[in-house]
Every structure is written in C-alpha cells, then in structure tokens.
Amino acid sequence: MKKITIAIDGYSSTGKSTVAKQLADYLGYVYVDSGAMYRAVTLYAMQEGIISKDNFNVEKLKESLNSIDLKFEKDASWAKAHIFLNGKDVEELIRNLEVSAFVSPIATVHEVRAKLVAQQQKMGLDKGVVMDGRDIGTVVFPKAELKIFMNASANERAQRRYKELVARGDNIDFQAVLSNIQERDHIDTTRTDSPLRKAADAIEIDNSEMNLEDQFHTVLQLAKDRI
Ligand code: C5P
Numbered sequence: 001m002k003k004i005t006i007a008i009d010g011y012s013s014t015g016k017s018t019v020a021k022q023l024a025d026y027l028g029y030v031y032v033d034s035g036a037m038y039r040a041v042t043l044y045a046m047q048e049g050i051i052s053k054d055n056f057n058v059e060k061l062k063e064s065l066n067s068i069d070l071k072f073e074k075d076a077s078w079a080k081a082h083i084f085l086n087g088k089d090v091e092e093l094i095r096n097l098e099v100s101a102f103v104s105p106i107a108t109v110h111e112v113r114a115k116l117v118a119q120q121q122k123m124g125l126d127k128g129v130v131m132d133g134r135d136i137g138t139v140v141f142p143k144a145e146l147k148i149f150m151n152a153s154a155n156e157r158a159q160r161r162y163k164e165l166v167a168r169g170d171n172i173d174f175q176a177v178l179s180n181i182q183e184r185d186h187i188d189t190t191r192t193d194s195p196l197r198k199a200a201d202a203i204e205i206d207n208s209e210m211n212l213e214d215q216f217h218t219v220l221q222l223a224k225d226r227i
Pocket of ligand 1: 012013034035036038039103104105107132133134135136184188
C-alpha cells in the first residue's frame with residue numbers, strides 16, 4: 001500500500017487530534033501534534049520569563065529558539081503520545097489554560113513558525129504521517145494527498161474542551177474556556193504569517209452533530225480512497 005501524507009487543520013478544539021490519532025493508529029502512520037510543539041515553546045517562554053500577563057520579550061524568544069529541543073514519544077498507541085521539552089515530559093503541563101492563553105501570540109512570531117515548520121516537514125519526509133494543526137495543508141505540506149478542514153460551533157467546541165479540563169481535575173469556568181477559544185480563533189485567523197485558512201483542496205467536515213465513530217469512518221474512507 002502506498003503511504004500518503006494526511007493534513008488535518010481547523011479551529012481550536014474541533015477534535016482534530018482525536019481523529020488524527022485514531023487514523024495514525026489504524027494506518028500504522030506517525031502522528032504529529034503540531035499544536036503541542038507551539039504549546040511547548042510557549043511553556044518554555046513562560047518558564048524563562050519571556051512571556052507573562054504584562055510582558056512579551058519577542059527578541060529574547062528569538063534568541064532562545066536554539067535552546068529549545070522538542071521530541072515526541074509514543075506509548076502503545078498515539079492516544080498516549082507525549083511531548084518532551086529539553087528532555088522533560090511536558091504533555092500534561094502544556095494543556096492548561098495558562099499555556100492556552102499565551103500560545104497564539106507566541107505562534108504569530110515568524111522565527112518560531114520557521115523553526116517548527118522545518119522540524120514538521122522533516123518528520124513527514126517519508127510520508128505515512130498524519131499531522132494536525134492550523135497551517136499543515138497550506139504551509140507545511142501543501143502537496144498532502146489528503147487535506148481535512150475541521151469545524152464545529154464555538155459553543156460546541158468549548159463544551160468539549162471544558163469537559164476535558166474538568167475531567168483532568170482543572171478548576172476552571174466554562175466562560176473562560178469559551179473566551180480562550182474565541183480569542184485563539186481570532187489571533188490564528190488574522191495573523192500575517194500562515195493564518196488559519198482552509199486550503200483550496202481541503203475537504204471540510206463540520207462535526208458539531210457527529211459522533212466520534214462517524215467522524216473516524218468518514219475520514220478513514222477519504223484516506224482509503226487515496227492509498
Ligand atoms: O492545536 P492546539 O489547539 O493545541 O494549538 C494551540 C495553538 O498553537 C493554536 O491556537 C495556534 O495558535 C498554534 N498553532 C499554530 N499552527 C499549528 C498548530 C498550532 O499556529 N500548526
């Protein structure tokens with residue numbers, strides 16, 4: 001069977017990573033969570049005092065980029081993949097609302113994007129990869145054989161994210177989650193470098209009313225048609 005590249009883009013919390021991991025496990029492909037890479041850079045910037053509520057030192061961030069090493073490790077399945085920042089497992093830490101609040105401003109910085117896009121392209125060199133993010137079909141893999149653009153209403157997305165955060169014990173309120181999603185959508189779609197856009201040849205899936213199984217089978221069929 002021929003190996004292909006599968007790019008899954010879309011707004012925040014549309015369930016991109018859930019379907020991407022399922023596909024990668026089913027097809028025996030590598031899964032890359034590009035959002036986790038932007039989140040890990042953000043965590044680094046927070047730990048180094050580069051970004052906080054009242055300060056964002058873009059120059060220091062650019063100078064620090066060479067000190068940031070990112071790696072993924074897979075467990076039994078991609079559902080349990082972890083990202084490592086300079087050798088430390090930060091999978092849990094990068095998912096909190098504080099990182100979510102700073103990640104989109106960090107992701108507007110051209111030098112950050114250039115570093116991460118280069119690493120992402122390297123990870124996809126041999127094909128057989130499912131990558132999710134915001135610019136995968138437009139910038140990282142413009143020649144991907146399958147491009148999906150996922151969408152769902154902001155309210156539905158916030159409900160899902162809220163449930164996820166509550167399930168892992170975070171003490172947050174729904175309105176804060178909804179505001180964060182709307183804020184990230186705004187920054188991600190209006191930034192000058194690689195704004196979130198549906199690629200002209202991407203297939204749009206609105207999963208507001210879809211269950212996970214239907215969503216998986218829809219995307220799997222699209223992949224099978226191209227393999
Ligand atoms: O996918 P996730 O929601 O974890 O991504 C976090 C943030 O990282 C996004 O809101 C966006 O600002 C940034 N991002 C990006 N390009 C990607 C993936 C994520 O700019 N390919």
